Every structure is written in structure tokens, then in C-alpha cells.
Amino acid sequence: MNKKLLLTMGAAAAIAAVSAGGTLALFTDSKSASADFVAGTLCLDSERNDGDTVPGPMFYITAEQGRTTSGAPGLLPTGVWAPGDSHTRTLTVYNGNRPECKTSMDAWLTAVEARLTEGIADQYVALASQLNVVVKTPQGGGPDVVVAEAPLSDFLAGPVTILYPDGDKIPLAYPSNRHMKFEVAFDRDAGNEYQGKTLVVDFVVHAEQQRNNR
Template sequence: MTERPPGSTGPGGRGLGGNPMSKKTLMVLGSAVAISALSIGGTLALFTDATDASKDFVAGTLCLRSDRNDGDPVPGPMFYITPEQGKTPSGQLGINATGPWAPGDSHTRTLTVYNSPDCSSMDAWLVSVEARLTEGIEDQYEPMAEKLHVKVKTPKRGGPDEVVAEAPLSDFLAGPVSIAYPDGTKIPLHLTSNRHMKFEVTFDKAAGNDYQDKTLVVDFIVHAEQMKNNP
């Protein structure tokens, strides 16, 4: 979901070592979920080394959709500095603005992923998360991604949230990061169900003033695979 670059300023703060650091707009993180390109019925092999198509093809489609959550389960960015930046496509202002970020700050937001029967016909595994620079944003400062640490969490069988991926944002920008429970089991998303994915982002407290007034806007993308014939 493309958002406009941040442009507001915030109250003054302090950087590492007591140096003044204005807590201006440092980052906005958007959210999106990919449509899983598994329109299978004879055109796309589930297993690349498949020799018996009767075992490795499934007729059907898999597609996902998502909304941000945390009290505002409607389309829009997950992380945003001001209510204006969190605006929904219909024009409703965001209600969970983070305010300006400074080194050491950490925020958590929830992305709810749906396996909707409106367009999907099969159960799925959630297999990876990646990030992409949001299109149409000028002067993106990619080095900031090395100073932003991302944890992705989701519950298992109704239990507490478990960390399923953890890496600098730069790793997510480099390509899909695999997600799985700590015991190695896959993350299910059954047809007609939804799953809450919590994204905790922490700005390195040692970042200093080099990232002041910089902009980085990304989309998080969740990838899925069909569950059938894919244990």
C-alpha cells in the first residue's frame, strides 16, 4: 500500500551520548500482503522436480488479503508517524500514529491475513515475509534498514505469540525471509480463517544522528504456499 513520504516534525529529543537529536519524521512502514501466485491446474508445478503431475498439481487457486489491526482493521499502513499518514483509502485518519521515532524506540503493529473464500479455494501455509520499497517515494534512505530490527510473531494453536522470524529490515528487503515456529513447524492458514501477524520494529539505539530527517517507506509482503500435497 503506497503512502506519501513523511513530512512532519516532532518534539526535540536526545541522541546517543547526549547530542541533541530532533525527533523528526524518520520512518513510515506500510503493510501489504501478496497474492500468492499459485493458480495451479496444470500450469504451475508445486514441486520443481516433479515427475508425476497427478501428485504434484492441484486444481484451484490460493489468494490472500490483509488489513492492519490494533483497533483499526481497515486498509492502511501499519506504522505511521501522524494520523494523516495513516489515512485509509476512504480518507479516514489513522488512530494509532507512533509519533516521531528516535534511536531506541520500538513499536508493534498487527497485520491480519485472511484466506478468503471470495477468491481462494484451498488451505495454505505462510512461508515467508519480505519487504519492498514503496513505489513513488523519492529520496528513500535504504541504509536506515540496517538500523531497524524486525520481529514477526504469531500464536500457535491458540497459545501465546511466538517469534517466527527475526532480522534487520535490510534482510527483508534483500528477499523473502522464511517464517516458521521455533520448533520448525509450518504456520497454517486454513481456508475461511485469518491469522494475526505482529510486527515489532525497533530502531537501533546506537543509530545516532546520521538518520535524522531521513525517509524509508516499505511494504511488508507475506508469501504463502498451498497446503495440499505439500506437508
């Protein structure tokens, strides 16, 4: 499942604790790809949540930037980002329950990674070290718990394992859905060298079948 995260620093100086400059962060909706499975079919789909218009970007500065493919404006723009800012949005991951996503088995969600988006000029990869990503999801019938936390640069380096704090795997039964909260924080001590920079990545959520993968 690919989620696009677009991070573009504004032209104005971004100075710690000063509301200047900006970061645009977009998760765009797309379907998951099947992997190698012993039997059956696993297909995941997703949409943004939090009462916003779906599908569409999850993090965006203005309503215009958060428009869906049908042209509806986003309802939850973050406004301009400054060092020290943090924003949280929810991604709903589906296993079945959607006509375009045919599946036949229970799944484990196993990892999240980020990949540089192809076709984007002047990617400033160093910006990834200034953005901390926390992924949360409910455990059982309880509250959200942290299942992964790392700088975006770690997600770019390869898959970051997602597990409950007690080490248990994260289930996504068929047919059902799971809410996953993504919290992105811009380092309070980030300096002016990140102004006017662009970083665009795709987030990929990895899954495996539950059968024969206990």
C-alpha cells in the first residue's frame, strides 16, 4: 500500500519556534500490491479518516492542496508548519469490505517504509532526518499504542518493523479495517538550511498472510 508523503519547505526562513516557512505533507491514496502468499489472495485498500473528505491527502497546508480526485477541498488543512510543530492524521486500512479489493484471508501488518518518489527533481533527502514519524494503532479493544517510531530517514533506509509494545503482531482480519494514526513532528531545532527544500516519498505498508506466519 503506497502512501505519498510530500514535504516541501516554504521559501520564508524557518527558525525554531517562529511560525515562518512551511512544510507540506501529503499522503495520497492508492491500493496495496499483493505479495507472495501460500494460498488465497490478500488485497489491502485505504482512505484518510478523521472526518475529512475521502479519499485524498492526509496532511496538507491548505484546503486546495487537500483536494480529492473529484475536486472536493480538504477539510483539515494544517496551516504553515514551523520547527516544533506536530500533526496527526488517521489512515484506515481495509482488508476486504471494498468492492475493488478482493481478498480471502486474514493478515498481519508487519512494517512501514518510505521510498523516494520517482520523477521529482531536486529531492533534499537530508530533510528526512528532521521529521519524526510515530505510527499508532489500537491494541485489542484498548487505546492507541505506539507500534513504530523513527526519523523519516530510517523509514527511507528500509522497512521499519511495526509491533505492539508487548511484541505481538498487528492483525488485520478479513473482512475488517484498522485505523492507523501517523504523527509527523518537525524538529524544533531545524535550521534555515531546510527552507525552500523539497522531499517527496511514498510510504509502503507491508503485510503478510496470517496462515503459516504465526
